[in-house]
Amino acid sequence: MRRFLYIDMASALPVSVQATKDRLQVAAIDFGTTYSGYAFSFRDEFLKNPLKIFTNQWKSQGGSTNLLSMKTPSCVLFSPEGNFHSFGYNAEEKYMKLAMDDQHTRWFYFKHFKMLLYENKNLTRTTKLTDDKGLKMPAHKVFSACIRYLKDHLLEMHATTGEGLKLGEMHWVLTVPAIWDDSAKQFMREAAVEAGIESEYLSLALEPEAAALYCRYLPMEKVVSSAGKASIESFAPGKRYLVLDAGGGTIDITVHETLPDGTVKEVYKANGGPWGGTTVDKAFVSFLEEVTGPEVMQIFKTTYKGDFLDLMREFEVKKKTMSPNEDAEAKTVFRMPIAIHETYRTVHGTDFRMSMLLQQDIKDNVTFTGDKMRVRPAQIQALFQKTIDHIVNHLTDIFKRPEVQGANMILMVGGFSESKMLQNALKRSFPSKQMVSPEEASLAVLKGAVLFGHNPTAIVARMSRFTYGTDIWPIFDPTIHMISKLKIVDGEQRCADHFDKHIEVDTEVCAGMTFEEHTYFPLYTHQTKMSVKIFTSPQKNPLYIDEEGCSLLGKIVVDLPDTQTTKEKEVVVKLIYGNTELGVEARVVKTGRVLSARFDFLG
Structure with a gap:
């Protein structure tokens, strides 16, 4: 099928290529809804003892009590001029003092703002955040300032300790919920780049996957179940288990199966909701x-x-x-x-x-x-009741799925998983399931992200959350297409808004896997760029991009060769699935020349 596309001159940042050299140092930033922190480890230490991971202890001296914690509150303060002032406990305490003197009204104070990236389905680079007083600031500026602070804090704290952290040898991992869409992931990547982390040295780790990876490395005496100590059989080859990452903002769920070589594959697509x-x-x-x-x-x-x-x-x-x-x-x-x-x-x-x-x-x-x-x-x-009811009802639906049969363990991680109310509710609702949680449930995602940075191939397969496809205008066929979709383009009858499927929902995809290559032509010979719109659908076989449930995810922008004929601009485009982020590749059919192709999910 010949696929014709309209020109779109919008610019976009390229999706990075994963750094292939050994990561001599790995640092992870867990930027959460309520709390954030960082951790790091060295490659040689990882090979000897993977769990030798360094974290930071944060101090608070505000309020009526002094606090020590392994994470700091996810809140940030900007001056009336819009300049970054402080993050975490320091931001809380400074803002509290300003408020006591009634001097806070022009300061920008943001808290619990990560949920914007889940809730806003029309996320763009110009999206704004609203603080507790109604003041607005570009979300991109707020997120990048927070990531920059955590990055710089890590490097500065260890600059004089003899630990030898070197920015040029550091691979960074940023955690994101598995239920986020691709636009939110791209937003975080671009914010991290703006914060001074080079894209080629940055990976995104899905939070429940990172937590599960951490628990697999733990000695069993560090993983406690409802029946006492968890047994090694919990993660044995062939065993399936559900990961429940209960954070401050979202409940992030995935179901894994351990493979004979010790790697892991996802057997049910990532899911969850805003019930943190x-x-x-x-x-x-x-x-x-x-x-x-x-x-x-x-x-x-x-x-x-x-x-x-x-x-x-x-x-x-x-x-x-x-x-x-x-x-x-x-x-x-x-x-x-x-x-x-x-x-x-x-x-x-x-x-x-x-x-x-x-x-x-x-x-x-x-x-x-x-x-x-x-x-x-x-x-x-x-x-707790409304929140717990959401979680229990959702898990009940998941355990009815045929692909989840045999998953007899619920691995509970994340700060909210430490709630006795939640734990007891799950034990009552799922008495046949073994409840398992690490001793440091709130740090499982952070430390697991470091392990993921050293071993990014630990998760070998994931499930496609949606049907992905593109918008094409094929030759109109009255036996297939709706008459309302008939359009005349350069004298030819074409079908508008046709959904050209690349991959189907609930398909198991190995990391880095590609499917059928799709060939596209520009509509006009003078085009220098071609924009391929990417759509998603929860249905297996959508026919049109405007059907119920279909959503515009973004687009692939392809730089076309400077040639005179449309035929010489025939391009093969393929999407690369199974990693934590979508990948894309494009080349000219006639010459095999690889073209510059990039995603733009943010408009």
């Missing part, structure tokens, strides 16, 4: 609004930012330890800042502790002793 730990945080804030009223909480959040930060930090710690309690009188205690009491009295003219007696729906579950709010188990359970 931050949804429980939002439920907690909504509950406080019920207790105090929306107006009081709005004033509290905007005027007393330091107190609000302390309250949410306390909830973050307790969120992991809260569990279903059979004793209906057992209570979880929260210290309620005096600012809430004062704000309530200012707004309503009374003590909100007394007003609880009038709220029939919550008065039985909430009591007060001094500045302590005591909450009964039924109300605590309600904070």
Whole structure:
């Protein structure tokens, strides 16, 4: 079939070619919705002891408590002039001080902004982020500043330690959720390049894959299951297991099978949804609004930012330890800042502790002793219920799939996986499944990304999440095509909007695999560039690009040879699947000359 395409002169950045030399040093950046961090290791150490991975310990001295953690909050502060100021705990604490002096109104403060890349299905290079006050800044600038900070912090922290980190010998790995689309992945790659990481020395690692890789390297005594210690058979050849990466923003799920040579293949396409730990945080804030009223909480959040930060930090710690309690009188205690009491009295003219007696729906579950709010188990359970229901229902559907049969282990990783509420809910809902989690569940993705950087071929096959195809205008055939698609081009009858399938959804694809090559002609002889639009569909055999479910993913831009005839511009284009990012290759049919071809998923 001859495939004719319209000209499109839009520019795009090239997709990088994977560096092929040995990675003497590998550094990973896990840029999460709620927390971020970095880790690194040396090639010679990896060969002797793969788990000798260095991480950083982050300190907080703000609020009412000092904190030490292996990750830092994913929040960033920019000056009123739009210049980067600080990241993580430093950004939180500086912004808190500015707010106390009412000097924060012109500063840009962003938190939990990674979810934009999942939620925005029309992501472009000009997409903007909105901060907590409504101020806007280009998302690309915010993301690249955060990545640059983490990169520079790693290099600066170890510049004088004798560890010999060298930027020129470093291969970088950036973690991304497996359920992200290709435009979000390209956005992160371009942000990393802007942050000073050369594209040829950068890989993207899918978060649940990285976590699973880390767990496979762990001694079994470091991997604890619901039945005690996990056995080595859990990852034996032929065994299937589901990876549940429960992060702050998303739940990222994939199903793996171990192959005889110890490598891994994906047997069910990556999936999940926006049901991470931050949804429980939002439920907690909504509950406080019920207790105090929306107006009081709005004033509290905007005027007393330091107190609000302390309250949410306390909830973050307790969120992991809260569990279903059979004793209906057992209570979880929260210290309620005096600012809430004062704000309530200012707004309503009374003590909100007394007003609880009038709220029939919550008065039985909430009591007060001094500045302590005591909450009964039924109300605590309600904070988690909606989120847990989403996860359980989704897993129930997955375990019904024929390709998932035999997957009897759920490998739980990510910060939210440490929640007792989530763990207990999954044990009750899936009693026949073995629940397994590493001791450092929140670091599994980060450390696994380092291992992936040293061994990028550990995942040998993945499942295509969609049917991929291109938009072509073939000769119109009245026995096949809808009459509404008939168009006249240069005197010829053509079918507009035809979906030319490259690969079908749910197809197992080996890493670097290509399928049938597709040949394209430009519509006009004078074209110097040819734009091949890439579409996706959840259906196996879509006929047109505007069918329900079809989406424009982006385009491949091909630089055409400077020749006089359309025939001499006949080009073979093939997509390269099975890696963490799509690849593309184009060449002239007549001469075999390889052409410059690049993806543009961002417009």
